[in-house]
Amino acid sequence: MSSAxxxxxxxxxxxxxxxxxxEYESASRTLxxxxxxxxxxxxxxxxxxQAAVRFAASAGLLLSVRGGGHGFPGFGTNDGxxxxxxxxxxxxxxxxxxxxxxxxxxxxxWGQVAAALxxxxxxxxxxxxxxxxxxxxTLTGGIGWKVRxxxxxxxxxxxxxxxxxxxxxxxxxxxxNPELFWAIRGGGGNFGIVTAFEFAAHxxxxxxxxxxxxxxxxxxxxxxxxxxxxxxxxAELTSTADVANPFRGPGAPIEIYVAFDGDDPELAAQAIxxxxxxxxxxxxxxxxxxxxxxxADGAPPPPGLQxxxxxxxxxxxxxxxxxxxxxxxRASERSPFIAVRxxxxxxxxxxxxxTAYVHRQAELMVVTTSASPKxxxxxxxxxxxxxxxxxAPHVNGAYANFLSSATAEDVAAIYPTEVYNRLxxxxxxxxxxxxxxxxxNVQPH
Ligand SMILES: Cc1cc2nc3c(=O)[nH]c(=O)nc-3n(C[C@H](O)[C@H](O)[C@H](O)COP(=O)(O)OP(=O)(O)OC[C@H]3O[C@@H](n4cnc5c(N)ncnc54)[C@H](O)[C@@H]3O)c2cc1C
Numbered sequence: 001m002s003s004a005x006x007x008x009x010x011x012x013x014x015x016x017x018x019x020x021x022x023e024y025e026s027a028s029r030t031l032x033x034x035x036x037x038x039x040x041x042x043x044x045x046x047x048x049x050q051a052a053v054r055f056a057a058s059a060g061l062l063l064s065v066r067g068g069g070h071g072f073p074g075f076g077t078n079d080g081x082x083x084x085x086x087x088x089x090x091x092x093x094x095x096x097x098x099x100x101x102x103x104x105x106x107x108x109x110w111g112q113v114a115a116a117l118x119x120x121x122x123x124x125x126x127x128x129x130x131x132x133x134x135x136x137x138t139l140t141g142g143i144g145w146k147v148r149x150x151x152x153x154x155x156x157x158x159x160x161x162x163x164x165x166x167x168x169x170x171x172x173x174x175x176x177n178p179e180l181f182w183a184i185r186g187g188g189g190n191f192g193i194v195t196a197f198e199f200a201a202h203x204x205x206x207x208x209x210x211x212x213x214x215x216x217x218x219x220x221x222x223x224x225x226x227x228x229x230x231x232x233x234x235a236e237l238t239s240t241a242d243v244a245n246p247f248r249g250p251g252a253p254i255e256i257y258v259a260f261d262g263d264d265p266e267l268a269a270q271a272i273x274x275x276x277x278x279x280x281x282x283x284x285x286x287x288x289x290x291x292x293x294x295x296a297d298g299a300p301p302p303p304g305l306q307x308x309x310x311x312x313x314x315x316x317x318x319x320x321x322x323x324x325x326x327x328x329x330r331a332s333e334r335s336p337f338i339a340v341r342x343x344x345x346x347x348x349x350x351x352x353x354x355t356a357y358v359h360r361q362a363e364l365m366v367v368t369t370s371a372s373p374k375x376x377x378x379x380x381x382x383x384x385x386x387x388x389x390x391x392a393p394h395v396n397g398a399y400a401n402f403l404s405s406a407t408a409e410d411v412a413a414i415y416p417t418e419v420y421n422r423l424x425x426x427x428x429x430x431x432x433x434x435x436x437x438x439x440x441n442v443q444p445h
């Protein structure tokens with residue numbers, strides 16, 4: 001046994017799962033990726049995380065960090081290396097009632113958070129799915145049903161406890177290690193393992209949530225009217241348009257999801273009715289419900305499906321052209337899933353340089369998803385490229401959480417040069433040997 005492994009077995013109190021072990025098959029996989037790691041380590045404490053990081057560094061093995069295991073590029077596993085699976089660090093507790101401060105373990109899922117906060121009448125602006133991890137979603141953004149009112153998940157982080165590449169535990173906040181605090185709010189898992197986040201949660205009531213459907217023939221007018229309305233809509237309203245669904249074909253309805261962050265029926269109707277008036281409504285299931293119930297469960301997809309996701313942002317002047325293209329593309333048999341999410345609102349009120357997430361001036365985000373067996377995804381690639389070539393003059397950047405690849409181009413789309421250079425300086429300080437490389441990687445040099 002190597003001395004690194006001996007030290008690990010001495011210092012690490014969590015589970016160690018290795019090939020041949022009973023749990024190995026499930027422990028080696030994430031939701032969307034399979035791998036054959038040499039060691040899956042499940043720390044039960046911060047000390048365990050420190051021991052695991054020191055082991056990975058001294059053994060010279062590839063390292064993957066896994067939060068909720070929902071990352072599209074499959075960063076949460078590898079072949080032959082070490083996986084640090086944070087799922088045992090999933091505590092969520094209210095630590096300051098007055099300020100609604102909540103401490104959440106780095107391996108919690110949003111479903112666990114919602115279950116812990118609902119009894120306190122609190123919620124955190126996050127994503128739309130229970131099984132997604134707090135770690136991966138927050139460290140690069142967090143666009144969910146409260147985004148226009150309360151910003152990204154990362155905008156609500158007050159502090160974080162981080163185990164850096166040397167195995168040291170540091171605290172990051174506005175007052176402590178402020179550059180690290182800036183970097184982890186957008187820079188992903190590049191700088192260390194967040195063992196706990198402190199979030200400022202917001203009081204929540206039940207919310208009005210559901211979807212309004214319009215016939216496919218109204219796609220262009222509904223989408224344009226929707227985007228225009230969102231410019232003046234109350235911040236309580238967050239909305240997503242499901243533009244295309246290949247499983248239902250070009251005749252699929254346009255479905256506008258709305259979440260109104262409040263339980264006053266009159267205010268909700270005032271906010272939502274302008275959307276209902278955009279065309280002839282063919283379905284409307286909006287209802288008052290607990291915020292936690294708006295989150296989907298996130299069931300694993302059928303085996304054999306490959307996911308290819310791309311995303312980009314559109315600022316106000318580009319929105320009409322982008323939506324026109326999407327309305328045309330959706331009519332094709334080869335369209336991927338296309339969704340457009342409203343951002344803006346509270347996201348755009350955070351100053352540009354305040355965090356490493358920089359796409360603050362965008363009004364909308366477009367996401368295309370191909371989900372099919374690999375040969376089908378490959379065969380559809382030229383059609384997908386053609387769609388993105390048409391969109392290119394009207395969109396910019398990329399949302400790291402909705403990318404299935406991690407090329408140099410992707411990294412450049414997520415981080416403009418100035419931001420990348422600032423992140424690289426933080427990387428040099430906290431991870432000079434690039435131990436945390438399994439991510440949209442910022443290189444230390
Ligand atoms: C079904 C589904 C629904 C989604 N819905 C939304 C949505 O509504 N809004 C949205 O913004 N995104 C959404 N996403 C995207 C999601 O935010 C990303 O996939 C995210 O990476 C998932 O985080 P995770 O912790 O579950 O994933 P993982 O694969 O475990 O983590 C991804 C990477 O994040 C880093 N990481 C995770 N936890 C930590 C930690 N504690 N410390 C340091 N690094 C860490 C690591 O580099 C890790 O490899 C969705 C994804 C899926 C599959």
